[in-house]
Amino acid sequence: xxxxxxxxxxxxxxxxxxxxxxxxxxxxxxxxxxxxxxxxxxxxxxxxxxxxxxxxxxxxxxxxxxxxxxxxxxxxxxxxxxxxxxxxxxxxxxxxxxxxxxxxxxxxxxxxxxxxxxxxxxxxxxxxxxxxxxxxxxxxxxxxxxxxxxxxxxxxxxxxxxxxxxxxxxxxxxxxxxxxxxxxxxxxxxxxxxxxxxxxxxxxxxxxxxxxxxxxxxxxxxxxxxxxxxxxxxxxxxxxxxxxxxxxxxxxxxxxxxxxxxxxxxxxxxxxxxxxxxxxxxxxxxxxxxxxxxxxxxxxxxxxxxxxxxxxxxxxxxxxxxxxxxxxxxxxxxxxxxxxxxxxxxxxxxxxxxxxxxxxxxxxxxxxxxxxxxxxxxxxxxxxxxxxxxxxxxxxxxxxxxxxxxxxxxxxxxxxxxxxxxxxxxxxxxxxxxxxxxxxxxxxxxxxxxxxxxxxxxxxxxxxxxxxxxxxxxxxxxxxxxxxxxxxxxxxxxxxxxxxxxxx
Numbered sequence: 268x269x270x271x272x273x274x275x276x277x278x279x280x281x282x283x284x285x286x287x288x289x290x291x292x293x294x295x296x297x298x299x300x301x302x303x304x305x306x307x308x309x310x311x312x313x314x315x316x317x318x319x320x321x322x323x324x325x326x327x328x329x330x331x332x333x334x335x336x337x338x339x340x341x342x343x344x345x346x347x348x349x350x351x352x353x354x355x356x357x358x359x360x361x362x363x364x365x366x367x368x369x370x371x372x373x374x375x376x377x378x379x380x381x382x383x384x385x386x387x388x389x390x391x392x393x394x395x396x397x398x399x400x401x402x403x404x405x406x407x408x409x410x411x412x413x414x415x416x417x418x419x420x421x422x423x424x425x426x427x428x429x430x431x432x433x434x435x436x437x438x439x440x441x442x443x444x445x446x447x448x449x450x451x452x453x454x455x456x457x458x459x460x461x462x463x464x465x466x467x468x469x470x471x472x473x474x475x476x477x478x479x480x481x482x483x484x485x486x487x488x489x490x491x492x493x494x495x496x497x498x499x500x501x502x503x504x505x506x507x508x509x510x511x512x513x514x515x516x517x518x519x520x521x522x523x524x525x526x527x528x529x530x531x532x533x534x535x536x537x538x539x540x541x542x543x544x545x546x547x548x549x550x551x552x553x554x555x556x557x558x559x560x561x562x563x564x565x566x567x568x569x570x571x572x573x574x575x576x577x578x579x580x581x582x583x584x585x586x587x588x589x590x591x592x593x594x595x596x597x598x599x600x601x602x603x604x605x606x607x608x609x610x611x612x613x614x615x616x617x618x619x620x621x622x623x624x625x626x627x628x629x630x631x632x633x634x635x636x637x638x639x640x641x642x643x644x645x646x647x648x649x650x651x652x653x654x655x656x657x658x659x660x661x662x663x664x665x666x667x668x669x670x671x672x673x674x675x676x677x678x679x680x681x682x683x684x685x686x687x688x689x690x691x692x693x694x695x696x697x698x699x700x701x702x703x704x705x706x707x708x709x710x711x712x713x714x715x716x717x718x719x720x721x722x723x724x725x726x727x728x729x730x731x732x733x734x735x736x737x738x739x740x741x742x743x744x745x746x747x748x749x750x751x752x753x754x755x756x757x758x759x760x761x762x763x764x765x766x767x768x769x770x771x
Contacts, residue, residue, distance in 0.1 A: 271363040272322045272371060273303075274329045275450075275534060278314045278336050279351045281307040286339045287314045293335040294318060297328040304535050310489045311498075312347025313356070315452065315534045322366055326374045329358050330381045337386050337439035342413045348487040349498070352409050352416055353388065353440035360446045365649055371446035372396045379430050379444040386439070389420075389431035394445035398429050405443055406475075406483070413440040451501040451540060452533035453509060454489075455516050458526045462488045465495035468519040472497075472512065479507045479515070494528055504537070505638045510544040585651075594662065595655035599693040602735030603650030605728045606700035610647055612725035613707050614640035620715040629713040636710060643703050647732070650696040654739070657692040660685040661743075686746050690756060693739035697763050700732035704767055730767045737764055 276294075280286050287307055294316070295302055304317035318328055333355040340354035358378060360371040372395050379390035397403045411419060417435045419426045427433040428441055435441050457465055465486030470476050473484040481503035489496040497516055501507060517527055585604070589596055614637055620626045621633035664681035668674045707726045714722055737760050747753050 270321055270365040271319055272325050272366045272374065273361040273363050273449075274318045274325050274358065275361070276316050276318075276329055276332050276358045277356045278316065278332070278340065279312065279342060279345050279347070279354050279356055280336070280340050281312045281314050281347065282309045289339060290314075290332050290335045291316060294328040294332040297324050297331065299324040300328040306533055308349075308533070310347070310487075310491050310496075311349035312345065313349045313351070317535050319363065322360075322370060322374050326360070326378045326381075329360075330378050330385065333358065333382050333388060333442055334386045337388055337436065341438045342440045343438060345413075348489070350409050350412050350485075351440075352391075352413050353436075353442045354438070355388075355442045356409075357393075357405065358442060358444045359394065359450070360444075361449055365652060367646075367649060367653075368395055368446055368448070375444045375446045379442075382442055382444070383431035386436075387431065388436045388439050389428035389433075389441040391441060391443045392429045392445060393443045394447040396444065396446045402429075405445070408443055416441065448503060449537055451504050451509065451536055453499045453501055453512065453530065454533065455497045455499075455513065455530040456489060456492060456494045456528040457496065457520055458528045459495050460488070460493060461525075462486055462495045464520070464523050464525050465497050467523070468516055469497050469499075471519055472499075472515050479512060481507045482512060492528075504540045504543070508543045508547070509540055510548050595658050596651065597655070597658070597739075598735055599654035599658070599689075599696070599739040600651045602693065602700070602732045602739065603647050603654055603696045605735065606650070606696055606703060606732030607644050607647035609700065609707065609725040609729035609732060610640045610644035610703045612721050612728070613703065613710055614644060616714050616718045616721050616725070617710055619718065620713070623715050626713065626715055632713065636706060639706060640703070643699055643706075646699050647696060647703075650692065650699070654689075654692045654696065657685075657689040661689050682746075683748060686743050687749075687752065690740050690743045690747070693736040693743075694756065694759070697733045697736035697740065697760070700729050700736065701763050701766055704729035704733065733763060733767050 278287065278290055280290075284307070287305070291302065291305060294300065297320075300318055300320040302316070303319050305314065307314040316332070318325060320328070336354040342351070342354055345351070358375075360374045360378075362368050362371050375392060375396040379392060382388050382390050391402060391408045392398050393402055393405045393408055401407050410416075413435070416426060417440070420428065420435060420441075421433045424433075428435075432441070463486075465488075467486070469484035469486040472478040472482055474480050474482050478484070481501060483500040483502065485498055487496055487498055499512065501509065501512065513527075513530060520527060585596075589601060617633045617637040617640060621630050621637060626633065661682065664678065664685040667678040667681055669678045704726060707722055707729060711719060711722045711726075740756065740760050744753050744756060
């Protein structure tokens with residue numbers, strides 16, 4: 268599976284297309300980086316660029332974009348409705364395929380260091396990359412914007428950048444670099460010029476004031492439209508979907524005698540977010556992701572196989588890889604696959620059950636569980652490669668030179684570090700598969716009776732995944748000399764084993 272991440276840098280320029288062109292061109296110079304979207308808003312005076320690619324290339328492209336923006340954008344002359352702290356305001360990295368959130372944190376840290384080293388633009392880390400709890404939320408970092416932070420950061424260590432500074436760049440300010448899940452930027456324009464209405468509604472719906480979880484909102488004036496706007500970031504659309512926010516804004520507006528003019532999505536949106544909206548708002552009894560043309564087409568293309576025409580052909584490459592006379596992929600990867608298959612069965616059963624009239628009382632719970640299984644499936648599938656890669660590090664460490672005393676010590680340190688990595692990979696699989704096992708037990712009570720056999724097969728697969736992963740943990744622990752690490756890991760492994768001990 269190709270490793271893919273997304274990066275959505277936001278630049279404080281939405282009116283001069285030539286400057287945005289130059290920034291985009293600088294990022295596209297990096298081979299292997301795809302430009303997926305580009306949107307500029309003159310009211311916000313901000314451009315959102317969506318890139319995707321292999322993680323390392325993507326990080327390099329983002330760094331070059333920050334450098335070009337620092338050359339072209341002067342924040343001392345910048346005005347716009349959207350808050351900002353830098354010429355490049357934010358640089359978030361998002362996992363897409365075979366990339367974890369933790370790996371995106373590593374990308375963010377590398378990019379932040381390079382931004383300061385190359386361009387002397389200080390960096391703050393936010394969301395999953397934050398170095399302090401109070402900096403997880405971007406709003407806390409951005410408080411006071413460029414002008415306020417420019418005065419406060421040099422005087423107050425609590426506001427100083429994580430890298431560089433404490434003075435901000437005189438023209439380019441600072442940049443917030445982070446790692447996060449997929450975010451939807453969503454604006455709703457109201458049929459009024461009274462910006463206080465938009466601000467009141469934003470206060471009601473944003474999570475920090477007791478509103479919806481995973482919703483950040485502010486009210487502002489969209490001057491080019493002559494309308495007040497509720498501007499939002501939905502940081503987890505699966506937990507708080509678009510249609511729920513739209514309905515809430517509509518209701519809040521009606522209470523104030525104001526209607527919605529239109530709404531807009533800034534940047535790209537996952538197909539699943541639109542599917543969820545269609546399913547909920549249209550109340551389609553027979554709706555499923557399989558009824559979306561693009562989904563069905565992708566499934567059909569994926570199943571285009573040779574004349575033998577059996578699904579077995581699809582798994583044959585993995586079977587061949589396992590059967591080769593080489594240490595990887597081995598039992599750890601097979602355990603991760605078993606866990607992923609367990610989650611896939613859970614996703615199928617929950618998804619089908621949620622559309623059956625006989626299970627209508629559990630429909631909402633089943634839809635939520637479907638998403639949980641989908642996420643677990645992807646995490647465990649990533650574990651297939653991660654387990655193999657972690658043990659390959661052990662093999663590489665063992666081949667390090669050891670002729671000299673210093674070499675011997677360095678080799679031993681590398682071996683110990685590699686074995687810890689080879690333990691953490693299957694331990695993560697065991698944790699996730701154990702969670703899937705528990706979710707499948709819950710599913711059995713509310714699933715359609717006709718699919719109970721699928722649930723039970725899933726339970727056995729999840730149990731096998733936990734047991735298989737823990738076998739890999741235990742055998743690798745024998746080679747680790749860190750007594751505290753060994754004790755803590757064995758304790759956790761015993762707890763995970765105990766949780767599935769009563770299963771057949």
